Amino acid sequence: MKSGVSLWWIGGGPGDPVLLEGVTRVVTAEFGLPVRAHGSPERPVEAWDPRRGQHASGKILSWLDGKTPAAAGRVLGVTDADLFIPILTFVFGEAQLHGRAAVVSTARLSGLDGVPAPPGVLLARLEKECVHELGHTFGLVHCRAAGCAMARSASLRDVDAKTPHLCGECRERIHNHLREERSHESQEHPHPDRR
Amino acid sequence: MSRKNTRILIVDDEEIVRESLGGWLEKDGYTLGAAPDGESALKAVEEGDWSILCVDLKMPGIDGLEVLKRVKEKHTEIAIVIMTAFATVDTAVRAMKLGAYDYIVKPFDPEELSLMIQKIVSQQTLVRENLILRKALKREHRFHDIVSKSPLMRDVLELAKTAARSPSTILILGDSGTGKEIVARAIHAESPRHEKPFVPVSCAALTETLLESELFGYEKGAFTGASGRREGKFEAANGGTLFLDEIGDISPKLQIDLLRVLEERRVTRVGGTESVPVDVRIIAATNRNLEKAVEEGRFRQDLYYRLNVIAVRLPRLSERREDIPILVDHFLERLAAEMGRDVEGVSSEAMALLMAHDWPGNVRELRNVLERGLVIAKAPVIEASDLGLTLSGHGPVPERPASLQEIEKQHIAFVLQHAHGNVTQAARILDIDRVTLYNKIKKYHLRDVEEHEDAPEPAKP
Numbered sequence: 001m002k003s004g005v006s007l008w009w010i011g012g013g014p015g016d017p018v019l020l021e022g023v024t025r026v027v028t029a030e031f032g033l034p035v036r037a038h039g040s041p042e043r044p045v046e047a048w049d050p051r052r053g054q055h056a057s058g059k060i061l062s063w064l065d066g067k068t069p070a071a072a073g074r075v076l077g078v079t080d081a082d083l084f085i086p087i088l089t090f091v092f093g094e095a096q097l098h099g100r101a102a103v104v105s106t107a108r109l110s111g112l113d114g115v116p117a118p119p120g121v122l123l124a125r126l127e128k129e130c131v132h133e134l135g136h137t138f139g140l141v142h143c144r145a146a147g148c149a150m151a152r153s154a155s156l157r158d159v160d161a162k163t164p165h166l167c168g169e170c171r172e173r174i175h176n177h178l179r180e181e182r183s184h185e186s187q188e189h190p191h192p193d194r195r
Numbered sequence: 196m197s198r199k200n201t202r203i204l205i206v207d208d209e210e211i212v213r214e215s216l217g218g219w220l221e222k223d224g225y226t227l228g229a230a231p232d233g234e235s236a237l238k239a240v241e242e243g244d245w246s247i248l249c250v251d252l253k254m255p256g257i258d259g260l261e262v263l264k265r266v267k268e269k270h271t272e273i274a275i276v277i278m279t280a281f282a283t284v285d286t287a288v289r290a291m292k293l294g295a296y297d298y299i300v301k302p303f304d305p306e307e308l309s310l311m312i313q314k315i316v317s318q319q320t321l322v323r324e325n326l327i328l329r330k331a332l333k334r335e336h337r338f339h340d341i342v343s344k345s346p347l348m349r350d351v352l353e354l355a356k357t358a359a360r361s362p363s364t365i366l367i368l369g370d371s372g373t374g375k376e377i378v379a380r381a382i383h384a385e386s387p388r389h390e391k392p393f394v395p396v397s398c399a400a401l402t403e404t405l406l407e408s409e410l411f412g413y414e415k416g417a418f419t420g421a422s423g424r425r426e427g428k429f430e431a432a433n434g435g436t437l438f439l440d441e442i443g444d445i446s447p448k449l450q451i452d453l454l455r456v457l458e459e460r461r462v463t464r465v466g467g468t469e470s471v472p473v474d475v476r477i478i479a480a481t482n483r484n485l486e487k488a489v490e491e492g493r494f495r496q497d498l499y500y501r502l503n504v505i506a507v508r509l510p511r512l513s514e515r516r517e518d519i520p521i522l523v524d525h526f527l528e529r530l531a532a533e534m535g536r537d538v539e540g541v542s543s544e545a546m547a548l549l550m551a552h553d554w555p556g557n558v559r560e561l562r563n564v565l566e567r568g569l570v571i572a573k574a575p576v577i578e579a580s581d582l583g584l585t586l587s588g589h590g591p592v593p594e595r596p597a598s599l600q601e602i603e604k605q606h607i608a609f610v611l612q613h614a615h616g617n618v619t620q621a622a623r624i625l626d627i628d629r630v631t632l633y634n635k636i637k638k639y640h641l642r643d644v645e646e647h648e649d650a651p652e653p654a655k656p
Binding site: 058084085086087088089090091094097136141142152154155158169 | 209211212214215216218219221222223224301302303304305306308309310573574
């Protein structure tokens with residue numbers, strides 16, 4: 001089925017199973033989609049920018065998109081690398097709007113003003129950002145509804161102010177989007193019995 | 196203004212900057228455009244309606260400061276942010292002097308960028324709302340504020356405009372909700388009397404005695420409760436215009452009194468003996484057939500001729516359907532500002548329904564239907580189902596079987612709305628007395644209607 005999510009740890013060290021399990025749980029709950037762990041050891045080394053000492057998130061998205069077969073549905077990369085887009089000093093994550101690839105980094109989610117976050121806070125922030133970036137792949141833009149995971153995340157304060165849940169309107173848009181995707185899919189590949 | 200209506204143009208010779216900044220802002224819901232150099236940016240500004248320009252300082256050809264200077268010469272309302280990778284105090288000062296909103300160094304801190312754009316959008320929204328509300332406060336009473344492209348309406352307005360410059364009495368005829376008072380105010384605004392008062396009086400809203408004291412004023416002790424002398428509307432409008440709405444509803448006695456004032460140009464306050472000279476231009480209006488009323492003896496012929504010097508007949512909305520789309524835009528813009536809502540317009544199905552409706556309540560009904568649509572709509576685009584209209588034109592669609600009391604409440608609210616909140620007129624349509632209607636208004640808590648009620652009547656002499 002196309003409408004699943006491949007979760008791929010693409011960080012430097014080994015992935016933290018607690019974090020990845022948390023992401024799997026929240027993505028399944030919010031989008032109602034099956035999440036499969038992708039265990040390939042490949043990493044997007046070409047995304048490293050030595051001048052900025054960071055990884056280019058746009059290049060990671062292209063890499064994830066190219067490495068994931070179309071039939072696998074969406075792909076969510078999680079990394080501990082610090083990410084940037086050329087115009088900004090950093091980003092927590094990035095996604096292809098109406099696309100299939102999203103990436104989220106834990107690099108800037110663990111502390112605020114140099115103070116390390118208490119246990120559990122990193123996971124909570126990561127869950128919110130994963131829902132947020134995946135939401136963009138469904139065409140969702142930033143939402144102003146109180147607590148919605150699609151609220152803009154320009155700072156840790158923004159991330160902490162929201163929940164990992166989508167508001168009713170964003171949820172409805174995702175359901176409509178999924179319905180359209182499934183109907184498109186069934187037109188492309190009709191059921192054998194109906195031929 | 197919704198984020199989608201905020202149009203941001205990114206001007207940078209580096210494609211990667213255009214793409215990454217555009218991508219970031221697009222996810223904020225803004226509408227994005229991009230130009231690779233100064234020349235194409237200036238062209239885009241002339242062709243499009245941009246709210247914000249993010250312009251790179253150093254570009255081949257026309258540089259960022261030149262773009263800033265040229266755009267600001269013509270479009271002061273556009274906020275321009277200068278972006279640079281190499282900041283110097285000198286260029287920053289020059290940019291700010293030329294009217295840049297801000298001067299920022301690439302790469303930006305995401306929070307700083309988001310806050311800056313949010314701040315610009317908030318300021319532009321405030322300026323826009325302020326403008327709309329100020330216009331609304333002035334009540335848009337000039338002819339050019341009347342929204343129409345209908346040839347029928349254009350002819351009517353042309354006649355009204357010509358008549359405005361003369362001192363003659365004008366009689367405005369038209370169904371309820373066609374905009375008689377708006378045209379009356381436009382005539383006043385266009386007339387040489389525009390700096391003097393425009394005083395509207397709804398003749399049907401008041402009882403005979405109350406209307407008499409309203410129009411002519413009263414002396415102390417004229418009736419119980421008249422504790423002091425009070426000027427009437429004729430005196431209040433001295434030098435200006437008196438708008439007598441629903442003139443067809445005044446009593447035979449008041450018809451005589453009014454005729455006397457129009458002939459003598461003097462008023463005598465109720466309970467008084469001396470007459471006071473008044474210099475007032477009269478604009479009268481009615482939705483009734485005055486000629487028929489004259490034939491049937493319900494309206495004095497001499498008063499009719501005195502009022503009917505120049506007749507301006509306003510078309511029904513169904514006679515100027517081509518105006519519906521522009522009226523929809525006009526009302527949605529005003530309502531959105533008043534209600535603080537984001538709205539992009541109506542769906543094509545909703546517009547088809549609006550075009551097909553009969554509009555017995557004319558432009559006022561259209562405004563009310565749009566207000567309901569805006570309240571009900573969950574998305575920025577108003578759908579047909581939000582409007583509560585049926586093709587038959589008989590008002591809201593009942594969503595479920597209703598009780599007799601609910602139907603009564605809805606019908607009373609509808610009739611009161613039709614009568615512009617005028618209880619006397621509504622009571623007449625409903626064929627019940629005013630006291631009964633007041634009791635029903637109280638019973639059903641029709642508070643919004645109560646706001647338009649007549650002022651409490653003073654004790655009668």
